[in-house]
Amino acid sequence: MPRLDPSRRTTVTIYDIAKKLSISASTVSRALRNHPDIRPETVEAVKDMAKKLNYQPNTIAQSLRERRTKLLGVIVPEIQQHLYGSVLNGIEEVAFRKGYQVLVSKSGESYERELMQTYALSNQVDGVIACLSQHTHKIDHFRQLKNQGLPLVFFDRAPERLAAHRVLFDNEAGSFALTENLIRSGFTRIAYLSGPEQLAVCQERLSGYQKALERYNLPFDQDLVIHTGFGYQDGRIGFTRLMKLENRPDAIFAASDQIATAVVVEARRIDLEIPHHLGLVAFGSDPVHALLHPAITGLHPKGYEMGSTAAQLCIQEIEQAGKNKRFRTERLTTEIIIRHSSIKASGEDSVVSAYSRFHKRDGFGDEVIYMY
Amino acid sequence: MPRLDPSRRTTVTIYDIAKKLSISASTVSRALRNHPDIRPETVEAVKDMAKKLNYQPNTIAQSLRERRTKLLGVIVPEIQQHLYGSVLNGIEEVAFRKGYQVLVSKSGESYERELMQTYALSNQVDGVIACLSQHTHKIDHFRQLKNQGLPLVFFDRAPERLAAHRVLFDNEAGSFALTENLIRSGFTRIAYLSGPEQLAVCQERLSGYQKALERYNLPFDQDLVIHTGFGYQDGRIGFTRLMKLENRPDAIFAASDQIATAVVVEARRIDLEIPHHLGLVAFGSDPVHALLHPAITGLHPKGYEMGSTAAQLCIQEIEQAGKNKRFRTERLTTEIIIRHSSIKASGEDSVVSAYSRFHKRDGFGDEVIYMY
DNA sequence: ACCGATGTCGCAATCGCTTGCATAAAAAAG
DNA sequence: CTTTTTTATGCAAGCGATTGCGACATCGGT
Structure with a gap:
């Protein structure tokens, strides 16, 4: 098979440079890589020609070779x-x-x-x-x-x-902090709404939740633990199941942003006020949380x-x-961001300070708002 | 340079298959590609061996060749x-x-x-x-x-x-619809807060905005047109400039999600109530809009x-x-999603229907909420 | 039994680049 | 002015896969 007709090729190769300078391709290759064996003048000539012909190395060939x-x-x-x-x-x-x-x-x-x-x-x-x-x-x-x-x-x-x-x-620690936050605010019957049981993250979060209950001498109720999925629909389903309980929870630990959002929407639909009737914390930090009404207490996972x-x-x-x-x-580590959804209505304004901090992440206008 | 010692190589090539079967690499290649020239038994043998050796074609080599x-x-x-x-x-x-x-x-x-x-x-x-x-x-x-x-x-x-x-x-049409929505709701002094002037999208959105003003016989005021950037900080800056005007706008057209968010936050800070004191529409459909208080009228760009x-x-x-x-x-085309932020306080609840629709996008729990 | 047709397969070149080794020229050494 | 060393470059193989062409064998036809 003959080498591809150079006149029909659009890309420039080291052979083109070599031919133009009447040297070999190996020399061109070495020159471009600043190999010490090559005479400075040659290097210069090669680089000039490369620029002139607008040469760009074929990454694929390099990959194969290297x-x-x-x-x-x-x-x-x-x-x-x-x-x-x-x-x-x-x-x-x-x-x-x-x-x-x-x-x-x-x-x-x-x-x-x-x-x-x-x-x-x-x-x-x-x-x-x-x-x-x-x-x-x-x-x-x-x-x-x-x-x-x-x-x-x-x-x-x-x-x-x-x-x-x-x-x-650190799922366990984060989960513990979130749950603790609810408990300290006075909630006692906290439900755990989470993803697939077999996932380690879910186990770890569950564990943190349980440890917080233990630490504060609250009973653990298996009925309040629901494993579905991390999605929005999963959240709806879980929430509905919780609301069907005889003895409803007074707060919900949502293991994902989407679950939390579902809870907000569904609670609104049945006129349950957050946090007055239902406390809420979320394992996640979708920017949406800061702007919701009420703003949701969450965990900022440093993605x-x-x-x-x-x-x-x-x-x-x-x-x-x-x-x-x-x-x-x-x-x-995760950062807990305490907002209104986890604060029992009474002390609301006293507990949450009213300022917000703007955090510029990488200088490209990609700001994330943290509200405390 | 000698061929790489096969005993030290971890990946399986067609040469390995060829050697095992005492045939040539070309035949292996053809067999794997179901070339008609190759005898069915050979094809089968090659494929069996390929599976046995857990052969995976080298994509890089193929890329170079093809x-x-x-x-x-x-x-x-x-x-x-x-x-x-x-x-x-x-x-x-x-x-x-x-x-x-x-x-x-x-x-x-x-x-x-x-x-x-x-x-x-x-x-x-x-x-x-x-x-x-x-x-x-x-x-x-x-x-x-x-x-x-x-x-x-x-x-x-x-x-x-x-x-x-x-x-x-269709930036112009979308922009027109958003602006029209504000106008119909009774806002008359609408500011345009947008990104870099040289961008075509900004020009087009500006044009839609202007056409809506014309259509409803509203005056165009150059002071109300601000070109900064699409980011959150840009939105803050633009908003601040608008608020310094002697004759403030009564509504804002935000050309991006981030700008809109900035407006919400900053308005809240200076106790400007949306939509009572300030109407707001956004060219964008960040899910956050649906859940904000008030929910923001926006355009769903079908990303x-x-x-x-x-x-x-x-x-x-x-x-x-x-x-x-x-x-x-x-x-x-874009879909306008009318929510509270563009509806003058008086007729609020009558204009916005109270149901929400859940739209499952691709079956992977990636739901987006549209609220009308 | 000879010849072309058909069916299977291998050789070798090629994609573009890199590099060990050989080589030739130039420089240094003797 | 040789011999050795240094310097600069070229040759060719190889990364792994594909494929045109040729080789060989088998087979049917006359």
């Missing part, structure tokens, strides 16, 4: 969710700074799709950063990535037993930090392949 | 913004269905970074889908992509003169559709390279 792609694969349950958006942002930022690019794919909380995405990524990225889907029950696909020698980092939701880095929130540390760990493992075989589990 | 990567490059101003999140979602969905993957990079509304991202993408994707940054004043970098023969599709913000597909909102059609156009251009040189500009 057996690395400078690509990070990310699998995220949903792109549009606030937390995952900020995680992506954090990943992108670090990747950009380190010269990597980000291949984003979503599982849509589906195990099957996660499988496909995993395989699709496996052969074109240098490392994978993933968050388990809600319904992932087997992790052979991730095992296989590891067997292929691919660095793998999990964030937010990670499998129990798999040798990989993890970046997780951006989660993404950036995950990316750092991943790139680190990629670049020092072989060394340091120990896998870390980073626990990110 | 001169295509099955990668779509996306440049987005901000990943975390609601609109762009849904656009990404739409792109990812279509890409996945058509066997492409998505390389996401963000410009952070910075021209320089957009430049870098453009070059970084140019050599490893089959097509680019981009949204101009707020500060992009030159488009030579995109021109160059075109010169390299790369399909290019713009969404939301597109350069004026460049032969490429565009997927845009998901924007993303999916952009991806479709892009893939189409990739796959029928050469044919059909005409470039389309798709104008997506």
